[in-house]
């Protein structure tokens with residue numbers, strides 16, 4: 273029987289990359305996580321700990337060294353339209369309009385629909401991200417924030433089982449960032465897509481997700497701590513900020529990251545160098 277609490281099951285996940293001498297180094301080692309159907313989980317951790325490595329393995333874009341990942345009870349073995357990815361840069365085709373960039377994926381996912389149905393899907397999602405009046409613009413005519421909106425529309429229009437966001441707002445100014453957080457949350461509330469979002473921003477992790485997964489520093493990184501957030505959905509920014517537990521939750525995230533930075537291998541090297549000196 274299907275268990276909605278284990279809609280996504282990541283079991284004993286390992287990724288080993290070769291070092292310059294060709295020896296395998298386990299960047300991620302024993303990462304385990306179950307994600308509920310419709311849950312938004314954020315992944316936070318120091319730069320280089322392996323967040324993107326985990327996400328690209330879930331996307332099927334990066335080979336798994338050991339362990340397994342199952343989505344909706346099916347083990348993944350490569351990329352597929354059931355898992356849509358949005359990276360920091362939207363990677364739009366520059367010679368196509370916003371509309372046609374979205375249509376490209378929609379044609380693949382709805383091959384049996386009519387042209388009219390496919391048009392309506394593209395228009396619906398481009399309007400949902402606030403681009404109702406800019407569908408005919410080319411990427412070169414759009415701001416970074418607008419391009420990222422197209423990337424988000426393109427991903428969600430695929431009606432994926434899972435949405436994978438790798439620092440989707442990382443390159444945007446803080447106002448655009450807040451705006452797009454709300455755009456994404458609004459769509460996710462409507463569509464109930466199970467989502468993994470990587471972020472460096474503690475406040476973004478708290479505002480956007482139902483749970484925060486804190487990764488230990490690499491190599492051999494894994495889940496260090498999971499934090500469930502008490503805020504309901506739809507999210508209201510003011511309610512989150514004024515919640516009595518907000519500062520304590522924020523504090524425990526910051527503390528985890530501080531503790532992990534003291535344990536980082538770079539620090540150990542520095543300390544041993546100091547000892548020698």
Ligand SMILES: Nc1ncnc2c1ncn2[C@@H]1O[C@H](COP(=O)(O)OP(=O)(O)OP(=O)(O)O)[C@@H](O)[C@H]1O
Nearest residue numbers: 289290299317318319320321322323324325326490
């Ligand atoms: N293709 C690769 N070959 C070898 N090493 C790699 C490869 N890709 C990533 N790595 C290494 O694996 C580690 C984890 O990388 P990853 O990109 O997953 O980290 P991250 O947590 O996403 O970092 P950031 O927050 O900076 O994006 C890093 O030490 C990186 O140098």
Ligand SMILES: [Mg+2]
Nearest residue numbers: 323324325438
């Ligand atoms: Mg990354």
